[in-house]
Amino acid sequence: MNTISHHAALVYVMxxxxxxxxxxxxxxxxxxxxxxxxxPVFAGFDRDRLLALGQDCSAILQEADGLAAVLGLVKEALPEHLYETAYWLALEVALTDSRVALEEVRVIETLRRSLGIDRLTAAALERGARARYQVA
Known part of the structure; x- marks a missing residue:
């Protein structure tokens, strides 16, 4: 697999x-x-590359087994201490439009398994992300 930067990996997750x-x-x-x-995890990230990274990720997703390929790149590029950050970023993006589609849930669960994040940690991250979007 071709290695990508940790910044690119986090963008790919989102x-x-x-x-x-x-x-x-x-x-x-x-x-x-x-x-x-x-x-802070994006310190030093060249935001001018954001569109290109999104297009690169989308192109990989169009291939056969594209999701598995992207998640493989992500896991290879990220140091283990950023796995939870990646999972949290996935949750943040999913929750921004006030609804989480079933397809998003499936991708997030696949990401969790791919990164080896245990269910208790995932539940804590999910609860924290949900709490940010509660309305009165």
């Missing part, structure tokens, strides 16, 4: 979740941009 339901909507795209701009 793109995969956003594209899971067949459409990358404006809220999800804005969230991806906001997250790459504001989080």
């Amino acid at each position: 793109v995969v979740v956003s594209a899971a339901d067949g459409a990358m909507n404006d809220k999800e795209l804005k969230a991806i941009g906001d997250l790459t701009r504001s989080l």
Whole structure:
């Protein structure tokens, strides 16, 4: 497999979740941009590459076993201490449009298994992400 940067891997995770339901909507795209701009894990990231990375990821997803290929690249590129960060980013993107499609749930679960994140840790990350989007 070709290795990608950890920044690219995290962007790929967000793109995969956003594209899971067949459409990358404006809220999800804005969230991806906001997250790459504001989080410390993206320090040094060239935001001018965001569109190209999204297109690269989308092209891989179009191939046979595209999701498995993307997740393989992600796992290879990320140090283990960023696995939970990747999972949390996936949740953030999925929750931005106030609904999580079944396809997004499936992709997130596949990501969890691929990265070896245990169910208890995943549940904690999910609860924290959900809490951010609660309305009164």
